[in-house]
Amino acid sequence: MNAGTLSVRVREITELAPTLKRFSFEPAHGGEFPTAPAGGHVMLTLRDGDKVMKNAYSLVSAPGQRARYEIIVRKVSQSRGGSAFLHSKVAPGDVLDMAMPGSLFSLASTAKKHLLIGGGIGITPMLSFLAELKSRGGRCEMHQLSSLDEAPVFERLLAPFSDDAEIAIHTGGRAAFDLAGLLARQPLGTHVYVCGPHSLMDAVVSTAAALGWPKGKVHKESFGAAAGGLPFKAILKRSGIEVEVKENETLLEAIEAAGVAASCLCRGGACGECATAVVDGELDHRDDFLSDEEKAAGKLVMLCVSRARGPRLVLDL
Amino acid sequence: MSDQGIKSKPTYGKIAGDKAARYQLLLVEGAEIPAEVLAEGVDPSAFETWTVAHASALPAAPMMDEAPGTVRPFRSASHMFSALEERLDRETMGLRFYAVGAEPFLWDAFNIASAAGLSQQEMQFAHVGPKARRIYCVHCRTLMDGVTTSIVTCTGCGAPLFVRDHFSKRLASYMGVQVDAEAPGEVPAAEELYK
Numbered sequence: 001m002n003a004g005t006l007s008v009r010v011r012e013i014t015e016l017a018p019t020l021k022r023f024s025f026e027p028a029h030g031g032e033f034p035t036a037p038a039g040g041h042v043m044l045t046l047r048d049g050d051k052v053m054k055n056a057y058s059l060v061s062a063p064g065q066r067a068r069y070e071i072i073v074r075k076v077s078q079s080r081g082g083s084a085f086l087h088s089k090v091a092p093g094d095v096l097d098m099a100m101p102g103s104l105f106s107l108a109s110t111a112k113k114h115l116l117i118g119g120g121i122g123i124t125p126m127l128s129f130l131a132e133l134k135s136r137g138g139r140c141e142m143h144q145l146s147s148l149d150e151a152p153v154f155e156r157l158l159a160p161f162s163d164d165a166e167i168a169i170h171t172g173g174r175a176a177f178d179l180a181g182l183l184a185r186q187p188l189g190t191h192v193y194v195c196g197p198h199s200l201m202d203a204v205v206s207t208a209a210a211l212g213w214p215k216g217k218v219h220k221e222s223f224g225a226a227a228g229g230l231p232f233k234a235i236l237k238r239s240g241i242e243v244e245v246k247e248n249e250t251l252l253e254a255i256e257a258a259g260v261a262a263s264c265l266c267r268g269g270a271c272g273e274c275a276t277a278v279v280d281g282e283l284d285h286r287d288d289f290l291s292d293e294e295k296a297a298g299k300l301v302m303l304c305v306s307r308a309r310g311p312r313l314v315l316d317l
Numbered sequence: 318m319s320d321q322g323i324k325s326k327p328t329y330g331k332i333a334g335d336k337a338a339r340y341q342l343l344l345v346e347g348a349e350i351p352a353e354v355l356a357e358g359v360d361p362s363a364f365e366t367w368t369v370a371h372a373s374a375l376p377a378a379p380m381m382d383e384a385p386g387t388v389r390p391f392r393s394a395s396h397m398f399s400a401l402e403e404r405l406d407r408e409t410m411g412l413r414f415y416a417v418g419a420e421p422f423l424w425d426a427f428n429i430a431s432a433a434g435l436s437q438q439e440m441q442f443a444h445v446g447p448k449a450r451r452i453y454c455v456h457c458r459t460l461m462d463g464v465t466t467s468i469v470t471c472t473g474c475g476a477p478l479f480v481r482d483h484f485s486k487r488l489a490s491y492m493g494v495q496v497d498a499e500a501p502g503e504v505p506a507a508e509e510l511y512k
Contacts, residue, residue, distance in 0.1 A: 112434040186410045189434015212339030212411025214438040 005045075006033065006098045011068065013092055017153045019075045020121070021087055022060070024068050028095045032066040037103035038132035039125045039193075039221070042069065043267065045097040046085050052256065055082035056267045058124040058195075058221070059101060060157075062131035069098075074121040104270045105193070105221040107132060112189030115182070116142040116165075117204060119196020123154055125221050126195065130161040140165040145177060145196065174200070179207050195221035222270045222288045229284065232308040236260060236317045237279055245307070252303040255317070262303055262317065269305035276301055281313035323482035329423075329444035331356040332415045334363060339411025341385070344401070344426055345369065346394060346418025346446065354417045354443035362386040364415065367401075369394050394422055398429055405433035413439055419446040421462060424489030448511045451490040452480055460490060468496055468507035477504045480511070 008025040015021050027033055036042075036059050046053040061070040075087040090096070105125055107114060114133060118126045123144055133140045142161070146154050148171045158167050170177045183192065183204075192213070194204040201220045208218045234243045234251060236258075245254040252274060255262050265273035269287030278301050285295040287302035294300060301315070333356040334341060343350070343364040348371070350361050363385055370390040381389065391397040405412075414435055416426040423442045430440055449463045459473025469478050471493065478493030485492065497503050 110434075110436070184409065184411075187434070188405060188408050188410060188412060190410055208410075209337060212335075212337055212413070214436060216436055216438050217410070 004100050006100060008069065008096055008098045010090060010092050010094045010096070013090070016072065016157075017150055019087075020072060020150070020153060021075075022070055022072045023086065023090070024061075024070045025096075025098070026068055033069055034100065035066060036061070036063050036069065036101040036128075038063045038107050038128050039105040040101040040103040040128065041105075041125075041266065042071070042101050043099040043265070044082075044086075045099075046082055046090075048081065048085050048089065051081065053082040053085065053253075054256070054264075054267060055086075058105075058128065060124050060127040062135070063128060064131075064135065069101075072121065072124050072127075099265075102265050102271070104266055105195070105219060107138070107193075108191045108217070108219075110189075111138070111191040111217075113139040113141070113187060113191075115186055115190050115192040116140065117145075117179075117192065117194040117196070117200070118142070119145045119194075119200040120147070120150070122194070122196030122200070122221070123157065124195070126193070127157060129193065130158070130165060134161055134164045137164075142167045143177070143182065144169045145174065145200065146171055174203070179203060180211070183208050183211050183213065191217045191219060193219045193221075198222075220288070222268050229307045232310065233312045234308070235312060235314045237314055238317055250304060251301075251307060251313075255303060260317065264304055267304045269302050272302070274303040276303055277316035279314040279316055282309035283307075283313070284309045321482040323484075325484045326482040327420070327424075327442075327484055327486075329442055332359060332417065332441050332443050334359045334415075335413045335441075338413040340408075341365070341413045341415065342404075343367070343415040343417065344397060346416075346422040347371075348390070350417065351445050354445055365389075367391060367397055369397055394418075394425070398425060401426070401429050402433070405430065405435075408433070413441070415441045415443075417443045417445055419449070420444060421451040421489055424486055427486060428489060450480060450511050452478065452493040453485065453488050453490040454478060454493050456495060460488070461493075464491075464493075465509055465511045466507040467510050468505060469493060 007028040009028040011026045012024040013021055041056050041058045043054055043056045057071040059069055060072050061068055073083050073086050075083050116126045142165050144154050146169055151169050151171050154169055194201050205218055228248045231247045232245050234245055239260050243254045243258045245251050263273055265271040272289040278299055283298050283301055284307045286305040289302055332354055341364045343366045345368045348368050365385055366388045368390050373392055375390050414430045416423050449465045452461045452464045454471040454473055456476055457474035459471055461472050467480055471478050476495045477497055479496040481492045483492040
Protein backbone atom coordinates (compact mmCIF):
# COMPACT_ATOMS: atom_id res chain seq x y z
CA MET A 1 0.00 0.00 0.00
CA ASN A 2 1.42 3.36 -0.92
CA ALA A 3 -1.02 5.55 0.96
CA GLY A 4 -2.49 5.54 4.42
CA THR A 5 -5.46 3.49 5.49
CA LEU A 6 -8.71 4.82 6.89
CA SER A 7 -10.79 3.01 9.43
CA VAL A 8 -14.45 3.42 8.43
CA ARG A 9 -17.72 2.50 10.10
CA VAL A 10 -20.76 1.47 8.05
CA ARG A 11 -23.34 4.09 8.92
CA GLU A 12 -26.19 3.12 6.65
CA ILE A 13 -27.01 0.55 3.98
CA THR A 14 -29.80 1.34 1.50
CA GLU A 15 -31.20 -1.19 -0.90
CA LEU A 16 -31.73 0.63 -4.20
CA ALA A 17 -32.66 -2.41 -6.30
CA PRO A 18 -32.49 -6.19 -5.82
CA THR A 19 -28.79 -6.23 -6.75
CA LEU A 20 -27.83 -2.64 -5.87
CA LYS A 21 -26.99 -1.36 -2.40
CA ARG A 22 -25.63 2.00 -1.30
CA PHE A 23 -23.17 1.94 1.59
CA SER A 24 -22.56 5.08 3.59
CA PHE A 25 -19.38 5.20 5.69
CA GLU A 26 -18.26 7.57 8.44
CA PRO A 27 -14.81 7.86 10.03
CA ALA A 28 -14.67 5.19 12.76
CA HIS A 29 -12.78 7.49 15.11
CA GLY A 30 -14.77 10.68 14.45
CA GLY A 31 -13.66 13.75 12.55
CA GLU A 32 -13.86 14.10 8.80
CA PHE A 33 -12.58 12.21 5.79
CA PRO A 34 -10.04 13.79 3.43
CA THR A 35 -11.63 15.65 0.50
CA ALA A 36 -12.05 13.03 -2.23
CA PRO A 37 -11.26 13.82 -5.87
CA ALA A 38 -14.19 13.89 -8.32
CA GLY A 39 -14.29 10.47 -9.99
CA GLY A 40 -12.12 9.03 -7.23
CA HIS A 41 -12.28 5.51 -5.86
CA VAL A 42 -11.50 3.75 -2.62
CA MET A 43 -10.26 0.24 -1.95
CA LEU A 44 -11.99 -1.76 0.78
CA THR A 45 -10.32 -4.64 2.57
CA LEU A 46 -12.96 -7.28 3.26
CA ARG A 47 -12.23 -10.14 5.66
CA ASP A 48 -14.47 -13.19 5.37
CA GLY A 49 -12.97 -15.70 7.77
CA ASP A 50 -9.48 -16.48 6.43
CA LYS A 51 -10.25 -15.02 3.05
CA VAL A 52 -9.09 -11.45 2.50
CA MET A 53 -10.50 -9.56 -0.45
CA LYS A 54 -9.57 -6.11 -1.70
CA ASN A 55 -12.10 -4.40 -3.92
CA ALA A 56 -12.06 -0.93 -5.47
CA TYR A 57 -15.27 1.11 -5.69
CA SER A 58 -15.98 4.56 -7.11
CA LEU A 59 -17.17 7.12 -4.61
CA VAL A 60 -20.64 8.44 -5.45
CA SER A 61 -20.77 11.10 -2.74
CA ALA A 62 -20.04 14.71 -3.66
CA PRO A 63 -16.28 15.45 -3.55
CA GLY A 64 -16.82 18.19 -0.96
CA GLN A 65 -18.75 15.84 1.33
CA ARG A 66 -16.31 14.96 4.10
CA ALA A 67 -18.63 13.62 6.79
CA ARG A 68 -19.53 10.56 4.67
CA TYR A 69 -18.13 8.51 1.85
CA GLU A 70 -20.71 6.63 -0.19
CA ILE A 71 -20.39 3.79 -2.69
CA ILE A 72 -22.95 1.80 -4.65
CA VAL A 73 -22.23 -1.88 -5.05
CA ARG A 74 -23.81 -4.30 -7.47
CA LYS A 75 -24.02 -7.93 -6.41
CA VAL A 76 -22.57 -9.78 -9.38
CA SER A 77 -23.41 -13.39 -10.04
CA GLN A 78 -19.81 -14.30 -10.98
CA SER A 79 -18.43 -12.22 -8.16
CA ARG A 80 -15.08 -13.31 -6.75
CA GLY A 81 -16.65 -12.70 -3.38
CA GLY A 82 -16.23 -9.00 -2.58
CA SER A 83 -19.57 -7.65 -3.71
CA ALA A 84 -21.49 -10.69 -2.45
CA PHE A 85 -19.78 -10.30 0.93
CA LEU A 86 -20.73 -6.61 1.12
CA HIS A 87 -24.33 -7.42 0.18
CA SER A 88 -24.89 -10.31 2.56
CA LYS A 89 -22.46 -10.05 5.47
CA VAL A 90 -21.73 -6.39 6.13
CA ALA A 91 -24.10 -4.59 8.50
CA PRO A 92 -24.41 -1.05 9.88
CA GLY A 93 -21.90 -0.51 12.69
CA ASP A 94 -19.24 -2.78 11.13
CA VAL A 95 -15.76 -1.28 10.87
CA LEU A 96 -13.70 -1.85 7.71
CA ASP A 97 -10.28 -0.82 6.41
CA MET A 98 -10.35 1.51 3.45
CA ALA A 99 -7.36 2.81 1.47
CA MET A 100 -7.19 6.58 0.99
CA PRO A 101 -9.18 7.66 -2.06
CA GLY A 102 -7.27 7.66 -5.32
CA SER A 103 -8.13 9.14 -8.66
CA LEU A 104 -7.49 7.70 -12.09
CA PHE A 105 -10.53 9.22 -13.69
CA SER A 106 -10.70 12.97 -13.42
CA LEU A 107 -12.51 15.87 -15.03
CA ALA A 108 -10.45 17.84 -17.56
CA SER A 109 -10.24 21.38 -16.24
CA THR A 110 -9.93 22.89 -19.73
CA ALA A 111 -13.04 21.20 -21.16
CA LYS A 112 -15.70 23.48 -22.64
CA LYS A 113 -18.27 20.73 -22.14
CA HIS A 114 -18.37 17.37 -20.38
CA LEU A 115 -20.22 14.44 -22.01
CA LEU A 116 -20.81 11.61 -19.53
CA ILE A 117 -21.83 8.10 -20.60
CA GLY A 118 -22.64 5.47 -17.99
CA GLY A 119 -23.59 1.85 -18.57
CA GLY A 120 -25.44 0.17 -15.69
CA ILE A 121 -23.40 0.39 -12.49
CA GLY A 122 -20.93 2.53 -14.46
CA ILE A 123 -23.12 5.38 -13.27
CA THR A 124 -21.15 5.54 -10.02
CA PRO A 125 -18.19 7.81 -10.95
CA MET A 126 -20.61 9.94 -13.02
CA LEU A 127 -22.59 10.77 -9.86
CA SER A 128 -19.44 12.22 -8.34
CA PHE A 129 -18.69 14.12 -11.58
CA LEU A 130 -22.22 15.52 -11.70
CA ALA A 131 -21.96 16.74 -8.12
CA GLU A 132 -18.63 18.40 -8.88
CA LEU A 133 -19.90 20.00 -12.10
CA LYS A 134 -23.02 21.24 -10.35
CA SER A 135 -20.90 23.12 -7.83
CA ARG A 136 -18.43 24.32 -10.49
CA GLY A 137 -21.13 25.26 -12.98
CA GLY A 138 -19.60 23.24 -15.84
CA ARG A 139 -21.58 22.52 -19.00
CA CYS A 140 -22.60 18.88 -18.98
CA GLU A 141 -24.66 16.22 -20.77
CA MET A 142 -25.25 12.78 -19.24
CA HIS A 143 -26.44 9.59 -20.94
CA GLN A 144 -27.16 6.52 -18.85
CA LEU A 145 -27.78 3.10 -20.40
CA SER A 146 -29.98 0.92 -18.28
CA SER A 147 -32.15 -2.14 -18.26
CA LEU A 148 -35.85 -1.29 -18.19
CA ASP A 149 -36.40 -2.41 -14.61
CA GLU A 150 -33.48 -0.39 -13.19
CA ALA A 151 -34.32 2.83 -15.04
CA PRO A 152 -36.39 4.24 -12.13
CA VAL A 153 -33.44 3.65 -9.77
CA PHE A 154 -31.02 5.56 -12.02
CA GLU A 155 -33.64 8.25 -12.59
CA ARG A 156 -33.83 8.85 -8.83
CA LEU A 157 -30.04 8.94 -8.51
CA LEU A 158 -29.75 11.46 -11.35
CA ALA A 159 -32.73 13.61 -10.33
CA PRO A 160 -30.70 16.01 -8.12
CA PHE A 161 -28.68 17.07 -11.17
CA SER A 162 -31.46 17.49 -13.73
CA ASP A 163 -31.54 21.30 -13.40
CA ASP A 164 -27.87 21.67 -14.27
CA ALA A 165 -27.23 18.94 -16.83
CA GLU A 166 -29.03 17.50 -19.83
CA ILE A 167 -29.79 13.97 -18.66
CA ALA A 168 -31.14 11.07 -20.71
CA ILE A 169 -31.71 7.45 -19.68
CA HIS A 170 -31.69 4.91 -22.49
CA THR A 171 -33.51 1.63 -21.95
CA GLY A 172 -33.71 0.44 -25.54
CA GLY A 173 -30.38 -1.41 -25.51
CA ARG A 174 -27.14 -0.49 -27.23
CA ALA A 175 -28.57 -0.82 -30.75
CA ALA A 176 -31.10 1.95 -30.11
CA PHE A 177 -28.50 4.27 -28.54
CA ASP A 178 -27.19 6.55 -31.28
CA LEU A 179 -23.61 6.83 -30.03
CA ALA A 180 -22.19 8.03 -33.35
CA GLY A 181 -24.84 10.73 -33.64
CA LEU A 182 -24.20 11.86 -30.08
CA LEU A 183 -20.43 12.09 -30.54
CA ALA A 184 -20.71 13.73 -33.97
CA ARG A 185 -22.77 16.68 -32.73
CA GLN A 186 -20.51 17.68 -29.81
CA PRO A 187 -19.01 21.18 -29.96
CA LEU A 188 -15.26 21.76 -30.03
CA GLY A 189 -13.64 21.37 -26.65
CA THR A 190 -15.90 18.54 -25.45
CA HIS A 191 -14.42 15.76 -23.33
CA VAL A 192 -16.23 12.42 -23.15
CA TYR A 193 -16.09 10.15 -20.08
CA VAL A 194 -17.38 6.58 -20.13
CA CYS A 195 -17.75 3.94 -17.45
CA GLY A 196 -19.54 0.65 -17.88
CA PRO A 197 -19.14 -2.72 -19.58
CA HIS A 198 -15.99 -3.11 -21.68
CA SER A 199 -18.02 -3.41 -24.86
CA LEU A 200 -19.55 0.02 -24.21
CA MET A 201 -16.20 1.61 -23.34
CA ASP A 202 -14.60 0.07 -26.44
CA ALA A 203 -17.49 1.35 -28.58
CA VAL A 204 -17.05 4.89 -27.26
CA VAL A 205 -13.28 4.82 -27.80
CA SER A 206 -13.51 3.45 -31.35
CA THR A 207 -16.49 5.57 -32.43
CA ALA A 208 -14.85 8.73 -31.10
CA ALA A 209 -11.59 7.87 -32.90
CA ALA A 210 -13.46 7.27 -36.17
CA LEU A 211 -15.08 10.71 -35.85
CA GLY A 212 -11.69 12.35 -35.36
CA TRP A 213 -11.76 12.89 -31.59
CA PRO A 214 -8.21 13.16 -30.23
CA LYS A 215 -7.26 10.53 -27.63
CA GLY A 216 -6.73 13.16 -24.95
CA LYS A 217 -10.44 14.03 -24.91
CA VAL A 218 -11.71 10.47 -24.45
CA HIS A 219 -11.61 9.13 -20.89
CA LYS A 220 -12.66 5.72 -19.63
CA GLU A 221 -12.86 4.18 -16.21
CA SER A 222 -11.56 0.66 -16.40
CA PHE A 223 -12.69 -1.49 -13.54
CA GLY A 224 -13.86 -5.07 -13.49
CA ALA A 225 -11.57 -6.32 -16.21
CA ALA A 226 -10.34 -9.24 -14.18
CA ALA A 227 -12.25 -12.20 -15.47
CA GLY A 228 -10.59 -15.53 -14.81
CA GLY A 229 -8.64 -17.78 -17.13
CA LEU A 230 -6.62 -20.96 -17.17
CA PRO A 231 -4.74 -21.78 -13.97
CA PHE A 232 -0.96 -21.33 -13.98
CA LYS A 233 2.04 -21.28 -11.68
CA ALA A 234 3.73 -18.00 -10.73
CA ILE A 235 7.31 -18.21 -9.48
CA LEU A 236 8.31 -15.22 -7.34
CA LYS A 237 12.05 -15.19 -7.82
CA ARG A 238 13.10 -12.73 -5.13
CA SER A 239 10.70 -14.09 -2.51
CA GLY A 240 11.72 -17.62 -3.47
CA ILE A 241 8.19 -18.99 -3.53
CA GLU A 242 5.81 -20.56 -6.01
CA VAL A 243 2.16 -19.57 -6.19
CA GLU A 244 -0.64 -21.51 -7.86
CA VAL A 245 -3.03 -19.09 -9.56
CA LYS A 246 -6.46 -20.69 -9.76
CA GLU A 247 -8.81 -20.11 -12.69
CA ASN A 248 -11.18 -17.87 -10.68
CA GLU A 249 -8.60 -15.68 -8.96
CA THR A 250 -6.20 -13.02 -10.18
CA LEU A 251 -2.43 -13.17 -10.07
CA LEU A 252 -2.47 -10.35 -7.51
CA GLU A 253 -4.95 -12.17 -5.26
CA ALA A 254 -2.91 -15.37 -5.39
CA ILE A 255 0.27 -13.46 -4.50
CA GLU A 256 -1.47 -11.69 -1.61
CA ALA A 257 -2.91 -14.99 -0.37
CA ALA A 258 0.66 -16.32 -0.28
CA GLY A 259 1.56 -13.51 2.09
CA VAL A 260 3.56 -11.35 -0.32
CA ALA A 261 2.59 -7.67 -0.18
CA ALA A 262 2.54 -6.47 -3.77
CA SER A 263 2.07 -2.77 -4.38
CA CYS A 264 -1.35 -2.02 -5.87
CA LEU A 265 -3.90 0.78 -6.14
CA CYS A 266 -6.81 0.41 -8.56
CA ARG A 267 -6.93 -3.37 -8.96
CA GLY A 268 -8.44 -2.80 -12.38
CA GLY A 269 -5.51 -2.52 -14.78
CA ALA A 270 -5.64 1.26 -14.95
CA CYS A 271 -3.13 2.85 -12.60
CA GLY A 272 0.14 1.02 -13.25
CA GLU A 273 0.98 0.72 -9.55
CA CYS A 274 1.32 -3.09 -9.63
CA ALA A 275 3.62 -3.18 -12.68
CA THR A 276 6.06 -6.03 -12.05
CA ALA A 277 9.12 -7.12 -14.02
CA VAL A 278 8.78 -10.45 -15.83
CA VAL A 279 11.79 -12.76 -15.92
CA ASP A 280 10.30 -15.52 -18.02
CA GLY A 281 6.97 -16.68 -19.42
CA GLU A 282 4.40 -15.58 -21.99
CA LEU A 283 1.78 -13.01 -21.02
CA ASP A 284 -1.92 -12.43 -21.53
CA HIS A 285 -2.07 -8.64 -21.05
CA ARG A 286 -5.49 -7.36 -19.98
CA ASP A 287 -4.66 -3.90 -18.65
CA ASP A 288 -5.19 -0.40 -20.00
CA PHE A 289 -1.92 0.95 -18.66
CA LEU A 290 0.88 -0.48 -20.80
CA SER A 291 1.28 0.73 -24.38
CA ASP A 292 1.01 -1.78 -27.22
CA GLU A 293 4.80 -1.66 -27.57
CA GLU A 294 5.32 -2.41 -23.89
CA LYS A 295 2.83 -5.28 -24.07
CA ALA A 296 4.64 -6.74 -27.07
CA ALA A 297 7.99 -6.43 -25.28
CA GLY A 298 6.67 -8.65 -22.48
CA LYS A 299 8.97 -7.20 -19.80
CA LEU A 300 6.24 -5.95 -17.48
CA VAL A 301 2.96 -7.37 -16.19
CA MET A 302 0.05 -5.79 -14.33
CA LEU A 303 -0.60 -8.27 -11.55
CA CYS A 304 -4.18 -7.17 -10.90
CA VAL A 305 -5.71 -8.17 -14.24
CA SER A 306 -3.17 -9.86 -16.51
CA ARG A 307 -2.31 -13.56 -16.56
CA ALA A 308 0.18 -16.04 -17.98
CA ARG A 309 -0.50 -17.38 -21.44
CA GLY A 310 1.32 -20.62 -20.60
CA PRO A 311 1.69 -22.90 -17.57
CA ARG A 312 4.29 -20.75 -15.74
CA LEU A 313 5.40 -17.23 -15.18
CA VAL A 314 8.60 -16.09 -13.44
CA LEU A 315 8.38 -12.69 -11.75
CA ASP A 316 11.01 -10.40 -10.25
CA LEU A 317 9.08 -10.09 -7.00
CA MET B 318 24.21 33.92 -28.14
CA SER B 319 21.29 32.88 -30.34
CA ASP B 320 20.40 29.93 -28.10
CA GLN B 321 19.71 31.12 -24.56
CA GLY B 322 18.81 27.59 -23.39
CA ILE B 323 15.26 28.55 -22.54
CA LYS B 324 12.72 25.79 -22.97
CA SER B 325 9.69 27.95 -23.64
CA LYS B 326 11.14 29.02 -27.01
CA PRO B 327 8.77 27.28 -29.43
CA THR B 328 9.96 24.79 -32.03
CA TYR B 329 8.07 24.09 -35.21
CA GLY B 330 7.68 21.22 -37.65
CA LYS B 331 5.89 20.73 -40.93
CA ILE B 332 2.18 20.34 -41.53
CA ALA B 333 1.70 16.57 -41.62
CA GLY B 334 -2.08 16.53 -41.55
CA ASP B 335 -3.99 13.89 -39.59
CA LYS B 336 -5.68 10.94 -41.27
CA ALA B 337 -7.90 10.50 -38.20
CA ALA B 338 -9.40 13.98 -38.66
CA ARG B 339 -13.05 14.49 -39.58
CA TYR B 340 -12.15 17.84 -41.14
CA GLN B 341 -8.97 19.89 -41.60
CA LEU B 342 -8.68 23.66 -41.73
CA LEU B 343 -5.43 25.37 -42.72
CA LEU B 344 -4.67 29.06 -42.22
CA VAL B 345 -1.86 30.63 -44.23
CA GLU B 346 -0.40 34.07 -43.56
CA GLY B 347 0.13 34.70 -47.24
CA ALA B 348 -1.57 34.25 -50.58
CA GLU B 349 -0.35 30.68 -51.18
CA ILE B 350 0.75 27.61 -49.28
CA PRO B 351 4.57 27.54 -49.31
CA ALA B 352 5.50 24.06 -50.61
CA GLU B 353 8.23 23.60 -47.98
CA VAL B 354 5.81 23.63 -45.03
CA LEU B 355 4.04 20.44 -46.05
CA ALA B 356 5.41 17.09 -44.87
CA GLU B 357 6.18 14.55 -47.56
CA GLY B 358 3.13 13.08 -49.23
CA VAL B 359 0.68 15.63 -47.80
CA ASP B 360 -1.91 16.77 -50.33
CA PRO B 361 -3.23 20.24 -49.44
CA SER B 362 -6.46 19.52 -51.33
CA ALA B 363 -7.46 17.54 -48.25
CA PHE B 364 -7.65 20.85 -46.33
CA GLU B 365 -9.99 23.77 -46.46
CA THR B 366 -7.48 26.61 -46.79
CA TRP B 367 -7.76 30.24 -45.76
CA THR B 368 -5.19 32.69 -47.08
CA VAL B 369 -4.28 36.32 -46.44
CA ALA B 370 -4.14 38.35 -49.66
CA HIS B 371 -2.89 41.53 -47.95
CA ALA B 372 -5.04 43.33 -50.51
CA SER B 373 -8.41 45.02 -50.56
CA ALA B 374 -9.15 43.75 -54.05
CA LEU B 375 -10.41 40.21 -53.55
CA PRO B 376 -12.07 38.18 -56.32
CA ALA B 377 -15.52 39.55 -57.13
CA ALA B 378 -17.23 36.36 -56.01
CA PRO B 379 -15.00 35.08 -53.24
CA MET B 380 -15.10 31.38 -52.57
CA MET B 381 -17.31 30.92 -49.54
CA ASP B 382 -17.75 27.14 -49.68
CA GLU B 383 -16.76 25.18 -46.62
CA ALA B 384 -15.26 22.07 -48.16
CA PRO B 385 -11.89 20.34 -48.47
CA GLY B 386 -9.91 21.76 -51.39
CA THR B 387 -11.46 25.22 -51.31
CA VAL B 388 -9.26 28.26 -50.84
CA ARG B 389 -10.77 31.36 -49.26
CA PRO B 390 -8.81 34.62 -49.40
CA PHE B 391 -9.06 37.32 -46.73
CA ARG B 392 -8.02 40.96 -46.91
CA SER B 393 -5.84 40.71 -43.81
CA ALA B 394 -4.97 38.48 -40.86
CA SER B 395 -7.38 40.45 -38.66
CA HIS B 396 -10.16 39.83 -41.18
CA MET B 397 -9.31 36.12 -41.13
CA PHE B 398 -9.19 35.86 -37.34
CA SER B 399 -12.59 37.44 -36.92
CA ALA B 400 -14.04 34.89 -39.35
CA LEU B 401 -12.15 32.15 -37.51
CA GLU B 402 -13.79 32.89 -34.17
CA GLU B 403 -17.21 32.70 -35.77
CA ARG B 404 -16.34 29.49 -37.61
CA LEU B 405 -14.88 27.63 -34.60
CA ASP B 406 -17.89 28.59 -32.54
CA ARG B 407 -20.12 26.39 -34.71
CA GLU B 408 -17.61 23.58 -35.41
CA THR B 409 -17.94 20.11 -33.88
CA MET B 410 -15.40 17.62 -32.57
CA GLY B 411 -13.02 15.99 -35.02
CA LEU B 412 -11.60 19.23 -36.48
CA ARG B 413 -7.85 19.63 -36.97
CA PHE B 414 -6.45 23.12 -37.15
CA TYR B 415 -3.21 24.12 -38.88
CA ALA B 416 -1.48 27.47 -39.28
CA VAL B 417 1.46 28.58 -41.42
CA GLY B 418 3.16 31.94 -41.00
CA ALA B 419 5.38 34.07 -38.81
CA GLU B 420 5.36 33.59 -35.05
CA PRO B 421 2.90 36.31 -33.99
CA PHE B 422 0.40 35.02 -36.56
CA LEU B 423 0.81 31.41 -35.41
CA TRP B 424 0.30 32.19 -31.74
CA ASP B 425 -2.59 34.57 -32.30
CA ALA B 426 -4.21 31.69 -34.21
CA PHE B 427 -3.29 29.32 -31.37
CA ASN B 428 -4.98 31.53 -28.80
CA ILE B 429 -8.20 31.80 -30.81
CA ALA B 430 -8.24 28.01 -31.35
CA SER B 431 -7.49 27.32 -27.66
CA ALA B 432 -10.29 29.62 -26.55
CA ALA B 433 -12.61 27.62 -28.82
CA GLY B 434 -11.59 24.42 -27.02
CA LEU B 435 -8.96 22.90 -29.32
CA SER B 436 -6.03 21.19 -27.63
CA GLN B 437 -2.45 21.03 -28.91
CA GLN B 438 -3.17 17.45 -30.03
CA GLU B 439 -5.59 18.98 -32.53
CA MET B 440 -3.26 21.65 -33.92
CA GLN B 441 -0.10 21.85 -36.06
CA PHE B 442 2.05 24.89 -36.80
CA ALA B 443 4.73 25.59 -39.37
CA HIS B 444 6.91 28.66 -39.15
CA VAL B 445 7.73 30.54 -42.37
CA GLY B 446 8.62 34.13 -43.13
CA PRO B 447 10.51 36.65 -41.04
CA LYS B 448 11.96 35.68 -37.67
CA ALA B 449 11.23 39.12 -36.25
CA ARG B 450 9.80 38.92 -32.76
CA ARG B 451 6.84 40.39 -30.97
CA ILE B 452 8.20 41.65 -27.64
CA TYR B 453 6.31 42.22 -24.42
CA CYS B 454 7.85 44.71 -22.03
CA VAL B 455 7.54 43.01 -18.64
CA HIS B 456 7.78 46.41 -16.93
CA CYS B 457 5.08 48.43 -18.70
CA ARG B 458 3.24 45.71 -20.71
CA THR B 459 3.73 47.35 -24.08
CA LEU B 460 3.76 45.01 -27.08
CA MET B 461 6.20 45.75 -29.92
CA ASP B 462 6.06 43.96 -33.25
CA GLY B 463 8.89 43.36 -35.70
CA VAL B 464 11.83 43.37 -33.29
CA THR B 465 14.97 41.97 -34.97
CA THR B 466 17.69 42.93 -32.47
CA SER B 467 19.04 41.53 -29.18
CA ILE B 468 18.36 44.85 -27.41
CA VAL B 469 15.39 47.08 -28.14
CA THR B 470 14.13 50.33 -26.64
CA CYS B 471 10.60 49.95 -25.29
CA THR B 472 8.19 52.13 -27.24
CA GLY B 473 6.07 52.44 -24.10
CA CYS B 474 8.45 53.32 -21.26
CA GLY B 475 11.75 53.90 -23.03
CA ALA B 476 13.60 51.16 -21.11
CA PRO B 477 16.40 49.37 -22.98
CA LEU B 478 15.13 45.78 -23.09
CA PHE B 479 17.06 42.54 -23.47
CA VAL B 480 15.09 40.26 -25.86
CA ARG B 481 14.81 36.92 -24.13
CA ASP B 482 13.97 33.51 -25.62
CA HIS B 483 11.39 33.27 -22.86
CA PHE B 484 8.13 32.94 -24.81
CA SER B 485 4.58 33.39 -23.60
CA LYS B 486 1.96 31.51 -25.62
CA ARG B 487 -0.81 33.51 -23.97
CA LEU B 488 0.73 36.81 -25.01
CA ALA B 489 2.09 35.36 -28.27
CA SER B 490 5.33 37.20 -27.55
CA TYR B 491 8.85 37.03 -26.19
CA MET B 492 9.69 38.77 -22.95
CA GLY B 493 11.72 41.97 -22.93
CA VAL B 494 13.53 42.73 -19.65
CA GLN B 495 15.37 45.95 -18.75
CA VAL B 496 18.99 45.23 -19.56
CA ASP B 497 20.60 47.91 -17.38
CA ALA B 498 18.52 47.39 -14.24
CA GLU B 499 21.61 46.43 -12.17
CA ALA B 500 23.96 49.01 -13.67
CA PRO B 501 21.97 51.98 -15.03
CA GLY B 502 23.27 53.22 -18.35
CA GLU B 503 25.34 50.11 -19.16
CA VAL B 504 23.56 48.95 -22.29
CA PRO B 505 25.36 46.44 -24.56
CA ALA B 506 25.34 47.09 -28.29
CA ALA B 507 22.30 45.67 -30.06
CA GLU B 508 22.96 42.79 -32.44
CA GLU B 509 20.73 41.97 -35.40
CA LEU B 510 19.65 38.40 -34.57
CA TYR B 511 16.05 37.87 -35.60
CA LYS B 512 15.54 38.45 -39.33
